[in-house]
Amino acid sequence: MDLFNQLELDQKIYWCIAIFSTLVFIVQAVLTFIGTDAFDGTQADFDGGDLSGGGEPFQLFSFRNLINFLLGFSWTGISFSGIISNRILLMALAVFVGILFIAMFFIILRQLMKLAEDNSFRIEDTLNQVAEVYIPIPENKKGKGKISISIRGSVREIDSISKNERIETGAPVRVIKIESPNLVLVEKI
Numbered sequence: 085m086d087l088f089n090q091l092e093l094d095q096k097i098y099w100c101i102a103i104f105s106t107l108v109f110i111v112q113a114v115l116t117f118i119g120t121d122a123f124d125g126t127q128a129d130f131d132g133g134d135l136s137g138g139g140e141p142f143q144l145f146s147f148r149n150l151i152n153f154l155l156g157f158s159w160t161g162i163s164f165s166g167i168i169s170n171r172i173l174l175m176a177l178a179v180f181v182g183i184l185f186i187a188m189f190f191i192i193l194r195q196l197m198k199l200a201e202d203n204s205f206r207i208e209d210t211l212n213q214v215a216e217v218y219i220p221i222p223e224n225k226k227g228k229g230k231i232s233i234s235i236r237g238s239v240r241e242i243d244s245i246s247k248n249e250r251i252e253t254g255a256p257v258r259v260i261k262i263e264s265p266n267l268v269l270v271e272k273i
Contacts, residue, residue, distance in 0.1 A: 094161070094171055098178075102158035108151050149186050156185030209235045210242065210259045210268055217257055221270065223250040231257060231270060243267045 088096065143149070160181040161174060168174040210233055221229030221244055229251065231244045243266055244257070251257060251272050261269035 094175075095165055098158045098161035098165070101154050102162055105151050105154035105158055109155055112148065112151065144186075149189065152185040152189050153182040155182075157182035203236055203238060205235060205238065205240060207242075207262055207265055207268070210240075211262060213259050214273065215242075215244075215257050215259060215270065217244075217251050217253050217255045217270075220253050221246045221251040221257075223248060225269075228267070231259075231268070233259070244270045246270060246272075 088099065091099065157178045160178040164174055164177060168177065213233055213235070215231040215233035217229060218232040218241055219230040221227075221231075223246055225245045225247065228243045228245055230241050233240055233242060244259075245263065245267065247269060249272060251270070256273045257270040258273055259268045260271050263269055
């Protein structure tokens with residue numbers, strides 16, 4: 085405690101902020117890794133500071149970003165206090181590094197969000213796509229056949245009908261109309 089009392093006021097402030105923000109950061113990290121973190125920095129309780137441009141959710145004013153700023157600010161103030169004797173210059177550097185921490189978090193979050201992939205199947209995605217007949221399709225919509233179609237790297241079998249001609253197994257076809265959520269109209273290519 086004597087060591088803390090010997091510090092100048094600005095150093096005491098840096099240390100208090102560093103201890104608080106580091107403890108909160110550790111708790112946030114643990115909660116994130118075990119999957120119970122409700123404060124991931126992507127949503128805020130108010131409308132403001134949206135940096136996503138409408139694409140990805142990211143709030144500038146969030147508790148996580150406050151902690152990121154305080155981490156960079158306080159540990160920079162502590163680390164460079166022996167090197168930079170000018171307090172204003174030291175504080176300016178600490179503020180810059182704090183902002184840099186927020187920017188780094190934003191960049192990392194943005195890169196992680198690019199990894200998210202929507203593989204949900206929508207029948208609308210088959211329109212005008214080329215497929216292969218899996219089970220022969222009778223002519224004049226008299227019965228159903230099946231096509232095999234690849235959408236976003238996933239192969240699906242879909243019930244299909246033909247308007248005019250019978251289409252045999254293995255023939256290439258194009259989906260020209262969606263008849264229902266489970267049925268498409270195809271034509272031979």
